[in-house]
Amino acid sequence: MPEYRITYFPIRARAEPIRLLLADQGASWTEDEVQLNDWWAGKCELKKTAVFGQLPQFQDGDFVLYQSNTILRYLGSKFGIAGSNNQENAFIDMVNDGVEDLRQKYSRLIFIEYFPSTPQEWQTVASQFAAHWDFPNCGGAIDGKHVRIVPPPHSGSYYWNYKGFHSVVLMAVVSAQCDFLYVGKNGRMSDGGVFRQTEFCHRLITGGLDLPPDAENVEGLPFVFLVDEAFGLSDHLMKPFPQRTLTPERRVFNYRLARARRVVESAFGIMASRFRLLLTAINLAEYKLNYVILCCCILHNFLRKLSGNQYLQPIGPEAGLILPELTGLDHALPGLAPQTAREVRDHYVSYFNGRGAIPMPADQ
Template sequence: MMPNRRRENAIIGLGVIALAQVRSRKRKNFWIKNCLLNHDEECPMPLLPELQENNPDDFRNYLHMTDACFHQLFALLSPYIKKRDTCMRTAIPAEQRLIATLRYLATGRSLQDLKSTTGISPQALGLIIPETCSAIIQVLQKDYIPFPSNPQQWQDVAAQFQHQWDFPNCGGAIAGKHIRIVPPPNSGSDYLNYKGFCSIVMLAVVSATYEFLFLDVGKNGCNSDGGAIMQTEFYKRLQNGSLNLPPAEENVEGLNFVFVADEAFALGENILKPFPMRNLTPEQRIYNYRLSRARRVVENAFGIFSSRFRLFLTPINLAVYKLNHVVLCCCILHNFLLRNSSSYLASVSTDEDPAVSGPAEEAASRPSVGVMTGLEPGHAELPSQDAHDIQQKYLEYFVGKGAVPWQEIVADYLI
């Protein structure tokens, strides 16, 4: 009898403790705050229509996007982000979902901070923003990240480089940047880069008109430029010949079709890099200048990108899989705005002829180190003799048939 009574007393005691713990829990006074429940009436978003109508400059500053571009984007996305009302509450309108997402991308403000200006809870914003970014990718990626798939499309890209930057047979400029992140729990030093902060790597191929042609996002920040590109699908296809690049006999002067890069990448039969900056001959200085002039489009593209989407100026506190979608979404929006907003490049210098502006202005238009940190130069493998021969052929072309009148003056001024 005694063991049974002790067992009963123990059970009763555990029940009393459990009941006390339940009663001690703080009860929620309400399911949702009134200011969030009535967000249509009590948040600043209803002021946006007035800004659109009477103060277009203020509206553009709010979203970093013109009214026309916003309505064009909303018309495309509305069917994909609209939600149904339920018996519990009305759905957040599709327009407010898009505005909240664009405001987050444009400012990088915390979700808690955005609550005050959108009237949407941080918990809801944490779902709305990735969902809207995924919808933008789904709707726009095919048309606005136009990675070439056949020789003619590559030749179209090369024609832009020839016209804009006097560089023949060029399929794009390659570079990578570190995107600051708040590291995932228990990640150790996996995301710690050579600058001492945690990041993921964004590697891009950019056209002559600053559009992103190819993107790879998500590699750990400890990778160098060369190490990052070797892990991408682009590099694998470049190596196995499945990019469908134009054959040399169809190119200017029978030269290889190439991509321009900086010192961090390995010289290859389809990747050109500058000569080392020591004991340069006059011809090598001209080659370096001409290559740098074409390659700077990728640095300018990153500068425009980070200026428009200021989210990338602060550490981003999102799960890595969500962050990959956010980065890709911003790149798609970058290309969308390039094509549809005449004011998007208003502050960017695109001098084509330094003979008109002078070498000092040409030097001033060269990209400086931006707020997005570049990748660390890696220890690349020794290039083949064929790669050296192709580099030499381009040098001979730039000082011969492909020379431009101002190149000697500018090359001497810059180097």
């Protein structure tokens, strides 16, 4: 078989239709990844020679092509799935151009309006958490859920989890208004390792999220994301104190964290109630499964923004209904958190029991 090679960034985007076409035709290919930061900084030699200075690049042996739609037309003709006459080719081009228009119209909705990319945009997200949930300097609530699947043929125990069924893990960062800011999927790691394998975690660790500096935050505290016991404590990940170590002051912190973090549970619950495919064992090829899950998240954001309260209207016990739940992650194994992370959490404890205090429910 011919040796196909795709050179692109470590994202789906323009290269994904090419991958889907090759997979649909049973063809194999290899990939070379180009780091986005290197490309934008002009450190990648390929950018100097690439036609139009763009990727993806596609190689069929010694034959090299650029422009994703051109590559798709070439492969369609090569695999015999292009039009059999000029009229069919024209219809295919019409549909392709329509998809291109749709992609451009919704790219801002999906990728730009939701995921913050500057300190100012992160501060906008944080201001919503402070206004709605009284938790300052918060960039989002993080959680992961198991989505049941019918395992692909010959996959063995690849997708088997500790819960006793086959699944992929949907990891998400959610805003104060229940929008999905980031979604990632992983199917083969144990619960404790799922988040560490996401692009979001890598960028968080390496400073690639461009978070606001401490000096610009409330009380000069670090910018943080809220997690539960399934995650490890770090300088930018705040988790609750264990029950065995609770003091009155720590109890206040746990209450404030749980109050703000429930948006991610609500987002998963609302999405599952609207797109009930997520509550069944999905029987699709993995590359199709990725798109189904991502599409559910995108539609959730779109409907939340378009319909607002109508889409988010009560659907749980308060409405006399049982809120469907996706299976959560196992708690992380206990371990000693970094000293700096414990100090950050203690600073938030002091703030919530001092100048940032709010009235507490009697049962808390």
